Amino acid sequence: MSGPETRTPREGYEGTGPGAITPDGCAVEVYTRLPAGDEPDVIASAVPAGASLLELGCGTGRVTHPLLERGFAVTAVDESPRMLEHVRGARTVCSPIETLELDERFEVVLLSSFLVHAGDVRVRDALLRACRRHVADDGCVLVQREGEDWHERVPRERRAGGGLIRIAAADPTGDPRVSAIRCEYVFPDATWTQTFLSRRLGREEFEEALAGAGLVVDAYLTEDRTWVRALPAGRRTG
Helix, strand or coil, X not given: CCCCCCCCCCCCCEEEXXXXXXXXXXXXXXXXXXXXXXXXXXXXHHCCCXXXXXEECCCCCCCHHHHHHCCCEEEEEECCHHHHCCCCCCEEEECCCCCCCCCXXXXXXXXXXXXXXXXXXXXXXXXXXXXXXXXEEEEEEEEECCCCCCCCCCCEEEEECCEEEEEEEEEECCCCCEEEEEEEEEECCEEEEEEEEEECCCHHHHHHHHHHCCEEEEEECCCCCCEEEXXXXXXXXX
């Protein structure tokens, strides 16, 4: 799959630096350089081995490829054709998550990369509804949340893929719950920036948002509660 970025930038989102920039401000080349963190291990420990998995917002396959290596059958979705050019071994679908309509359901639906913190609650709710309509009634949805203090603990930085990732600012917007997050990716040969809108989402509000989409928390999978397993409402939790 190939082609230029044709969608207009999302309002409040922008990116700078060499190469293609996606509608939400992501630099495609940056994501080809960044390795997977602990995401594949968290996912693999929370779902059945070899499950059919719908990955929403797969990017260049940073997490897709380790999941394939672990034996999952992955359908990888992204709105950016330039991102999807780098995905190997998975079925790919080019679509915004909010409007995705596949005529099938999956044992696992994955919404990672903190997408649930979309600044616009209408977008957030549409993302969660997409999760619900694509998960099997006996399946599960895995959601990655931000850390509870991430809007306050700024600046902060970490090393990854031979570069430095710095959360440089969390600037106020017209909504007191929403910050404009400015992220810098500094490598020896190039620098990129991304600005995106992030909504604070405490545990109660998060669980209410899930409920509005027909989902319920089954378990918080990590000590910091950044990874969550949710089930279709009505399915017994445990």
